[in-house]
Amino acid sequence: MSAVAQKTHAPETAPRRRRRIFRAPNDTPAGPLTYVALISTILIGVFPLYWMLVIGSSSDKELAQIPPNVVPGNQLMTNLDYVFGTDGVFFVRSLVNSLIVSSIVMVSVVFFCSLAGFAFAKLRFKGRNALMVVVILTLTVPNQLGAVALYILVTKFGWQGELPSVIVPGLVTAFGVFYMRQFIVDAVPDELIEAARIDGASTLRTYGSVIFPIIRPAIGVLGLLSFTATWNDFQWPLIVLGGSEHPTVQVALSTLAAGQFVVYSRVLAGALVATLPLLIVFFGAGKQIVGGIMEGAVKQ
C-alpha cells in the first residue's frame, strides 16, 4: 500500500535528484532501439484490428485475390446490410441488449462495490478481516466451472434466454469490492469520517457527503472496467442466451460465424460493429483504464 502512495506522488513531481552515472531504469532515457521495439509491438497489437477493417470492408471476390488487398475496400455498407438484415441473428437488438446489460452492471457494480469497499476500509465490525479474506479468495475461484449448476439455477428462475441471466450474477464483483476498499483506505483520511460522525452523520450520510466526492475517480475507473468486461463477456452469455431471441452482441456475432460456409467479410464487418463502441470508450478514457489496471496490480 505504501507503494501506491509513493507512486501517486513521487515519479513526476519529485524534484529531480542530481544525476549519478548509474541510474534507476525509470530515470534512464530510452534509446532508439527501445522505441523501435515498442512501436513494432504496438503495430503488431493493432494489426488484427486494422485487418478486421480491411476484410470487413471488402467483397468476397476481393478477398480471394492474390496478392491480397491490404487497404480497406468500399463494401462495408453492403456487408453491414447483410449483418443487420440476417434473420435469426438479431444483430441490432443484440447491440441494444449489450448496451442495457453493460450499463446496468456498470452502475450496480459501482454502487454496491463502493459501499462494501467503504465498509471494509473504514468501518469497524466483527469479522471484518476474515470477511475481507473471503472476498479476496473468491477472486481466484474459477467461476466458469459452476456453469452447469448456474444454468440449472437460472432456468429455475425462468431467466434462460432472458437478459436477467447475464445481468443479475454480475451485479456485484469481488474485484470491485477489493478495488474500492484499497482506494478508500488510501484516499480517505480517518479524521474526515471521524468529523462527520461527531456532527451526527449516519453511515450512509457519511458515504454520500464525505466518501463519494473523494472516490469519484476510482468510481470512474471501476465503471469503465465493468462496462468493458460485461460488453466483452462471451462464454456465459453464449451458454444462456445462445439460440434465444435476446442475445448480447458477442453472442450474435458468434451466430453470424456459425454457418456452414463462413463469409469472413460479413462476419468481420459485424465484429467491427461489436468492437467499435469499446474502441471509442478506450480512446476517450484509455488513460484511466491503464491507471486502474496498474493500481489494481500494485495493490495485489
Next chain:
Amino acid sequence: MTTTTGRAGAGPREAPPTPSPSVRDEHVWRNRFSKWDVKYMPYVLISPFFVLFGVFGLFPLIYNGVVSLRTWRLDNPAADGWAGLENYRKLFGDSDFWNALYNTFGIFVVATIPQLLIALILAGLLNRKLRATTTFRMGVLVPYITPIAASTLIFASVFANRYGIANQFLKAIGLDPVDWRAERWSSWTAISIMVDWRWIGYMTLIYLAAMQSVSREIYEAAAIDGAGPQRQFWSLTVPLIRPTIVFTAVIATIGMMQLFTEPLLFDSNTAAASGGSAHQFQTVALLIYQTGWKNLNLGYAAAMSWVMFVIIVALAAVNAFLTNRLGRGK
C-alpha cells in the same frame, strides 16, 4: 490499516440540559438508530456481495457436485435420477476427456511461457524514461479491451487455409502454407498466438506497475557496484518483482485451464464445439460445453467440471509453491 471510526456509542453529542418530552423522544430515537447504524450498517453494506456470491458463485460450484452424481439430461428429463459415481467412472475411461486435458495443458505451456517472458521484457522497455508514456501504455493494452469473440474471429480469418494472410505471408517468403486447423502443433500454435496477443499487454502493465514501485535507492546502490542495464534487469529488477511474477503465473494458470472462446470460434465448424475434426484442439472447457449444451448431458458435464475444479485448485497451490521455491533457490 489502522482505521477506527465507528466508536462505540458515537451518537449525537448535543444533549440538551432539560429536554422537553418531544425533543427527548427524538433524541432517544436518534440515539437508538445511531447505535444500530454503527453496529449493523456495515453488514448491510457488505451483504449484497455475499448474498450474490453465495447464490450465483458458491452455490453452483457445490451444487455441481450434486448434479454430477445424477443422470441429468436436457433432452430426456424423465431419465433423471441418482447415478452414484457412474459419471465419474465413465469419465476416467473417456478418451475425449483425456485428450481435452492433454490439449489444455499443451496449449497452456505453449502459450504461457512466451507470454510472461515477452511481457517481462516489454515491461522492462516501458520502465524507462520515455516520451509519450501514456500512448505506449494504452497501445499495448488495445488487444486486451478488444472483445474476445471479435478478435478470435479475426484470427480465424488470418489463419484461413487458402486466402488467410498468414499463409499468404508464408508463401511470400517461400515457405509452404500450413493447414492451421488440421494438426495438433499448428492449431496449438495459432491458438497460443491468439491468447498471447490478448494477454501480453495486460501482463506487461502488471509487471510495469510492480517495477515502478521498486525504490530508486536499491538501483543506485547496485549501480555503484557496476551492474549494467541488462544485468540490472535480470539480477535486480526481476527478482525484486518475484511476488508479482508468481501472481501472474497463478492467474495465467487459472485462466488457461478454462480456455474456451479461442478453440470454439477458431474451428471451421463453430456450431459443433468439437475443437477440430479429430478434437485436436478441444480444451476441457470446450468439451464441457459440448457435453452439456450440444449433447445435452448436464450430469456428465458437471462431473467434468468438478474434476477440472479440483485440478485447478491443486495447480494453483503447486504453482505458487514452486514459483516461490525456484525464486528462492536462485
